[in-house]
Amino acid sequence: MIFWQIFMANFMANLLGYGGGPATIPLLEHEVVARYGWFTTSQYSEMVALGNGLPGPIATKLAGYIGYAQGGILGSVIAVFASVAPSLIMLIALLGLLFKYKNSPRVKKMTKIIRPTIAVLLGVMTYEFFFDSYSQAGWIHTVILIICGYILLERTKTGPVWVVLGALVYGAVFLGG
Secondary structure, eight states: OOOHHHHHHHHHHHHHHHSSSSHHHHHHHHIIIIIIIOSSHHHHHHHHHHHHSSSSSSSHHHHHHHHHHHHHHHHHHHHHHHHHHHHHHHHHHHHHHHHHHOOOOOHHHHHHHHHHHHHHHHHHHHHHHHHHHHHHHHHHHHHHHHHHIIIIIIIIIIOOOHHHHHHHIIIIIIIOO
């Protein structure tokens, strides 16, 4: 029964959480605090704070922790699957439609329109991240991290995981206070 509850709590929160991980946080809180009583509001807020400090999507991190706390490793696997299941179902459904109409002139035109839109969205996000980094760490640290990241990723072909870990160590040493 606990595994079904773990599945439903995460599935419903992520099904209704239009807008991604941040939109699911209050829905998931309702499920695990108010509905099932697995955590207190304080415990849940600590989970969210810890989840925000780790890399990756917040919804799956919260799901993994909640599932593990309530049902061990199997609970964690079920919870993470339930958190990605709504997106997975929609992706499969939409890919089926896309493949059915892939030769349609409208679909080809839509694809051509979407590509620059995504590029602009990524550019805006990069711009916001840059200025957020500047306001948090200052120009010198921001420039050092950008240059080192560029050299490691593009020139030496270091994997992104190592670059992120290096930035975390840099931040802990020079910005940790």
